[in-house]
Amino acid sequence: MRMSFVRFVAFLMALILCLSVVATALAYNTIPYGEESQDVRDMQSKLKSKGYYKGKVDGKFGPETRRAVRKFQEAIGITVDGKPGDRTLTALYEGTSAINGTRDRERIDTSKPNNPNTLYYGCEGSKVKSLQQMLKKVGCYKGAIDGVYGDLTYEAVKKYQYQKGLHADGMAGSKTLSSLRKNTQKK
Numbered sequence: 001m002r003m004s005f006v007r008f009v010a011f012l013m014a015l016i017l018c019l020s021v022v023a024t025a026l027a028y029n030t031i032p033y034g035e036e037s038q039d040v041r042d043m044q045s046k047l048k049s050k051g052y053y054k055g056k057v058d059g060k061f062g063p064e065t066r067r068a069v070r071k072f073q074e075a076i077g078i079t080v081d082g083k084p085g086d087r088t089l090t091a092l093y094e095g096t097s098a099i100n101g102t103r104d105r106e107r108i109d110t111s112k113p114n115n116p117n118t119l120y121y122g123c124e125g126s127k128v129k130s131l132q133q134m135l136k137k138v139g140c141y142k143g144a145i146d147g148v149y150g151d152l153t154y155e156a157v158k159k160y161q162y163q164k165g166l167h168a169d170g171m172a173g174s175k176t177l178s179s180l181r182k183n184t185q186k187k
Contacts, residue, residue: 027086028084028085028086028089028090028093029085029086030083030084030085030086031043031061031083031084031089032061033061033062033066033082033083034061034062035060035061036059036060036061037059038059040059040060040061040065041057041058041059043061043065043069043084043089043092044057044058044059044065044068045057046092046093047065047068047069047072047092048068050072050092052068052069052071052072052075053065053068054068055068066082067082069082069083069084069088070082072088072091072092073088075142076091076096076099076142076143076152077140077141077142077143077152077155077156078091078099078152078155087099087151095144096142096143096144096152099143099150099151099152113171113173115173115174117173117174117177118171118172118173118174119131119149119171119172119177120149120170120171120172121149121150121153121154121170121171122149122150123149124147124148124149125147126147128147128148128149128153129145129146129147131149131153131157131172131177131180132145132146132147132153132156133145134180134181134183134184135153135156135157135160135180137184138160138180138183138184140156140157140159140160140163141153141156142156143156154170155170157170157171157172157176158170160176160179160180161176164179164183166179
């Protein structure tokens with residue numbers, strides 16, 4: 001009995017290790033400024049097809065390519081740094097709804113709020129869709145109205161809270177929702 005338990009634990013640990021390696025392999029690597037490669041060519045081509053890059057698709061990551069990356073980042077509502085990392089490349093190749101998932105969960109406080117009406121990271125449903133629509137109306141959210149309180153929604157809530165002088169914790173509680181309702185009724 002004891003030996004089978006040890007084998008089971010060893011199997012689980014090996015499985016977890018394999019899954020973490022696969023998850024890491026699926027993430028896009030940041031393309032460094034100055035690189036010349038097929039990855040840069042693919043990125044330039046995709047940026048060009050979306051109207052952000054006007055230059056020649058030559059595979060060289062120079063100033064014009066960085067400007068296009070920055071324009072794209074700004075347009076989709078993520079940190080504008082000109083560095084095409086996992087979030088930027090995921091949005092570019094897979095769409096913005098792909099980065100509104102819960103991949104960056106570890107960077108966010110996972111405690112649940114006391115108020116059951118508060119919306120927070122990981123929530124899903126029609127209330128989140130309504131929140132996303134209000135955030136879009138006030139210009140803080142640029143993602144898909146998908147009902148998933150993921151990375152983009154979290155960042156948009158924090159941005160709105162900061163702009164309005166509210167506690168910027170990324171959770172849409174009664175004060176944030178009330179402020180949003182009031183500001184979207186004006187428009």
